[in-house]
Amino acid sequence: MNRRLAALAAAAFLIGLTGCGQVHDATEKAVNDGASQAATAAxxxxxxxxxxxxxNGLVSAKDKELLGGLVTSAEAGGAPAEITTPLRxxxxxxxxxxxxxxxxxxxxCAK
Structure with a gap:
């Protein structure tokens, strides 16, 4: 009887661990998806x-300064190279x- 109870407890424990792993994986995926969506939005x-x-095709000194300030954000935000390269x-x-x-x-920008 004790052997059966121990086997049942061990099986329940393993099932619990498997479930925890799945919950962990699902949570990790949700966090990664959220971070990816936030980076894309940025x-x-x-x-x-x-x-x-x-x-308008005209870039003043102030515009140049603003564009320069956007480079790091664009790179960190995962903007494509067609944006980040000219910004840089x-x-x-x-x-x-x-x-x-x-x-x-x-x-x-026209794309």
Whole structure:
């Protein structure tokens, strides 16, 4: 009788562990999905701001500063390279904002 009870307890314990593992996996997936969605939303928001700045094709010194500030957020937010590369080029440029980078960013925004 004790042997049966011990086997039953062990089986219940193993089933419980399996269930805990599944709960853990489901929780981890939900957290990862939420983080991914948040990063995507952040990347989309950064893209929206960058696109609004370069819409007219003219990038002032203040615009350049704003775009430069968006680079890190865009990269961290998982924005595509077609956005982050021209942003980085604009941020790293000197006094002259590269027209080809502005055009590349405008093209990416049109997609």
């Amino acid at each position: 990347g989309n928001e950064v893209k929206k701001h960058a696109c609004a700045i370069v819409k 080029q604009i941020a790293d440029s000197g006094d002259q904002v590269p027209a080809e980078s502005v055009k590349a960013l405008q093209d990416a």
